[in-house]
Amino acid sequence: MKKISRRSFLAAAAVSAAALALTACGGSASTASSAAASSVAASSEAASTSAAAAELTTVEAGKLTMATNATFPPYEMTTDAGTIEGIDVDTAQAIAEKLGLELQIDDMDFDAALLSVQQGKADIAMAGITVTDERMAVMSFSDSYATGIQSVIVPEGSDIASVDDLAGKKIGTQRGTTGYLYCSDDFGEDAVVAYDNGLTAVQALNNGQVDAVVIDNEPAKAYVESNPGLKILDTSYAEEDYAIGMAKGNTALLEAVNAALEELKADGTLQAIVDKYIKAE
Numbered sequence: 001m002k003k004i005s006r007r008s009f010l011a012a013a014a015v016s017a018a019a020l021a022l023t024a025c026g027g028s029a030s031t032a033s034s035a036a037a038s039s040v041a042a043s044s045e046a047a048s049t050s051a052a053a054a055e056l057t058t059v060e061a062g063k064l065t066m067a068t069n070a071t072f073p074p075y076e077m078t079t080d081a082g083t084i085e086g087i088d089v090d091t092a093q094a095i096a097e098k099l100g101l102e103l104q105i106d107d108m109d110f111d112a113a114l115l116s117v118q119q120g121k122a123d124i125a126m127a128g129i130t131v132t133d134e135r136m137a138v139m140s141f142s143d144s145y146a147t148g149i150q151s152v153i154v155p156e157g158s159d160i161a162s163v164d165d166l167a168g169k170k171i172g173t174q175r176g177t178t179g180y181l182y183c184s185d186d187f188g189e190d191a192v193v194a195y196d197n198g199l200t201a202v203q204a205l206n207n208g209q210v211d212a213v214v215i216d217n218e219p220a221k222a223y224v225e226s227n228p229g230l231k232i233l234d235t236s237y238a239e240e241d242y243a244i245g246m247a248k249g250n251t252a253l254l255e256a257v258n259a260a261l262e263e264l265k266a267d268g269t270l271q272a273i274v275d276k277y278i279k280a281e
């Protein structure tokens with residue numbers, strides 16, 4: 001009996017990857033330029049959601065506090081200069097501008113980011129967070145703003161060629177993620193090692209401490225690119241929806257965030273942000 005609800009296995013994920021690729025191509029053709037994503041959002045359009053913002057009480061007055069885990073490229077990562085950037089950061093920035101609030105980012109472990117909104121320490125959590133039934137029981141989610149895929153990273157030459165081959169292997173994951181939950185559900189908790197973040201999981205794979213790492217596809221691509229000798233399996237593990245986490249019952253914030261997201265989707269800002277960080281292949 002599966003504890004975790006997930007929409008797909010293998011075949012559906014492959015279809016979705018194709019759909020994502022199409023979206024990426026279409027998007028980059030129409031909104032080629034760029035970078036200007038957050039300044040677009042900063043313009044006069046801000047007025048439309050400011051009425052909702054007037055009602056908002058945030059953790060710190062005048063600020064939208066975002067809990068994240070900045071080791072998840074290209075959604076959130078820390079630059080060499082120590083600043084945090086990525087799709088989630090630019091999207092949160094655009095939402096904050098629409099709500100007339102200043103974005104404040106708090107970087108912490110992924111599981112702490114989920115707890116942070118539940119405990120009222122942050123207004124929103126954005127960290128490529130997958131919507132699951134279990135999480136919906138303890139927090140609220142915005143409308144989805146992206147899809148994700150759980151992928152499997154293995155060393156080149158590994159005898160693991162499909163998700164089924166993970167049986168009997170040691171699997172590295174990030175603590176508190178859906179990758180951890182799916183793997184412990186499917187292969188047993190003893191088979192799964194939970195690391196603080198994706199980077200340490202990939203380091204463990206490089207050192208031979210685990211046989212594979214299960215992690216979201218975009219960070220998987222970034223980690224494989226910077227770690228020669230690793231590869232991503234062609235078959236995916238699961239398809240997921242990412243959304244913004246908030247405290248359960250904070251209807252005013254939920255509605256304001258959803259209204260802002262809708263505008264950012266409609267005017268192309270969200271697609272421009274994605275295109276800035278994910279280049280069409």
Ligand code: GLN
Pocket residue numbers: 069072110127128129130131148174176177178179216240
């Ligand atoms: N999408 C995965 C989850 O929500 C992993 C997110 C992350 O590691 N930042 O569990």
